[in-house]
Amino acid sequence: MITATRKPMEEILKSVEPFRKILLLGCNECVTVCHAGGRKEVALLGAALRLGRLQKGQPLEVEELTLERQCDPEYVEELARTVDQYDAVCSMACGCGVQTIAERYPALPVMPMVNTEFMGASEANGVWAERCAGCGDCVLGYTGGICPVARCSKRIFNGPCGGSTKGKCEISKDVDCAWQLIWDRLKELGQTELYSKLMEPKDWSTARDGGPRRIVREDMAL
Amino acid sequence: MSDFEPVVVVFACDYCAYTAADVAGRMNLEYPAGVRIVRVPCTGKVDSLHVLRALEKGADGVMVAGCLEGDCHFKNGNLRAAARVKALKRLLDDINIGAGRVEMVRMSAGQGAVFAETARDFAETIREMGPNPIKPAAQAA
Ligand code: SF4
Ligand code: SF4
Numbered sequence: 001m002i003t004a005t006r007k008p009m010e011e012i013l014k015s016v017e018p019f020r021k022i023l024l025l026g027c028n029e030c031v032t033v034c035h036a037g038g039r040k041e042v043a044l045l046g047a048a049l050r051l052g053r054l055q056k057g058q059p060l061e062v063e064e065l066t067l068e069r070q071c072d073p074e075y076v077e078e079l080a081r082t083v084d085q086y087d088a089v090c091s092m093a094c095g096c097g098v099q100t101i102a103e104r105y106p107a108l109p110v111m112p113m114v115n116t117e118f119m120g121a122s123e124a125n126g127v128w129a130e131r132c133a134g135c136g137d138c139v140l141g142y143t144g145g146i147c148p149v150a151r152c153s154k155r156i157f158n159g160p161c162g163g164s165t166k167g168k169c170e171i172s173k174d175v176d177c178a179w180q181l182i183w184d185r186l187k188e189l190g191q192t193e194l195y196s197k198l199m200e201p202k203d204w205s206t207a208r209d210g211g212p213r214r215i216v217r218e219d220m221a222l
Numbered sequence: 223m224s225d226f227e228p229v230v231v232v233f234a235c236d237y238c239a240y241t242a243a244d245v246a247g248r249m250n251l252e253y254p255a256g257v258r259i260v261r262v263p264c265t266g267k268v269d270s271l272h273v274l275r276a277l278e279k280g281a282d283g284v285m286v287a288g289c290l291e292g293d294c295h296f297k298n299g300n301l302r303a304a305a306r307v308k309a310l311k312r313l314l315d316d317i318n319i320g321a322g323r324v325e326m327v328r329m330s331a332g333q334g335a336v337f338a339e340t341a342r343d344f345a346e347t348i349r350e351m352g353p354n355p356i357k358p359a360a361q362a363a
Pocket of ligand 2: 171
């Protein structure tokens with residue numbers, strides 16, 4: 001899922017400084033799961049914003065709402081009738097949600113309240129880790145299900161590099177070397193021949209390097 | 223601020239702090255009149271939002287009072303509450319309300335004297351901090 005973390009309060013308070021009445025808008029999907037921007041966080045940030053502004057003697061009206069999904073036009077449409085009442089929308093969704101709102105309501109300032117982080121998986125309660133970089137040409141089938149793009153610090157494909165020590169990456173003793181993980185897993189699977197096979201240079205045009213990407217499914221279009 | 227009588231909301235766990243408050247009452251121990259006790263099944267049930275709402279409504283300080291470490295009736299509710307209080311302290315500092323306005327305290331059910339003393343000390347700390355800064359603005363709004 002897409003992970004996010006709340007922006008620092010100082011930055012948030014500064015960004016809402018010009019406004020008197022805002023819509024604080026959460027999203028019921030990824031940011032709810034990673035505890036960054038669901039109904040609960042909307043209520044907490046709403047209270048903190050009201051308190052923070054009252055403390056400065058500049059009360060802020062905060063209307064709280066959480067859409068099913070902020071990155072889908074049909075849910076964003078729900079705001080059409082009420083959106084004029086606000087000076088700004090403060091979105092707790094990921095960058096996709098923020099941009100969907102901004103595109104649909106161009107006359108209204110839209111402020112991000114979270115920093116969108118990465119595509120991650122949940123390792124334990126309260127812990128998320130980067131697992132995929134969306135490269136558009138998945139190699140997990142050759143690497144024992146461990147991603148060298150997202151999990152090797154150098155994104156190398158015929159690893160490990162010379163910095164791998166005792167299973168840890170040279171950037172930090174707390175980071176597993178992805179290529180060590182890949183090797184261990186391939187051994188477990190009895191697929192070490194995959195490791196010996198030289199991987200060709202990767203065509204990065206399917207990733208961000210090819211410019212902004214789109215998926216068009218003609219069979220789905222209405 | 224000598225005539226300032228702080229309003230302190232205490233979320234008190236039924237199994238320890240609430241009973242301790244009861245014991246304090248039976249022992250005729252005094253604690254400040256502004257201390258308002260909210261009985262909760264476990265401090266683990268005290269949400270960050272409960273604390274913020276209390277402050278939004280004008281409480282000057284909030285005490286989350288749970289069982290001694292290792293003695294939680296629900297195993298680790300008090301540890302969860304402590305983690306929440308820690309995060310709240312950061313948030314309260316970030317919005318200039320002051321981390322000191324919320325505190326996690328621990329006691330056993332029999333410690334009536336500890337309850338009274340803790341409540342007195344906390345109220346005193348809040349008295350020194352002065353009223354919740356949002357009070358005048360909230361009234362003006
Ligand atoms: S290889 Fe590409 S698509 Fe597959 S997990 Fe890694 S980044 Fe994601
Ligand atoms: S030590 Fe391992 S994870 Fe780190 S850059 Fe080298 S191969 Fe990649």
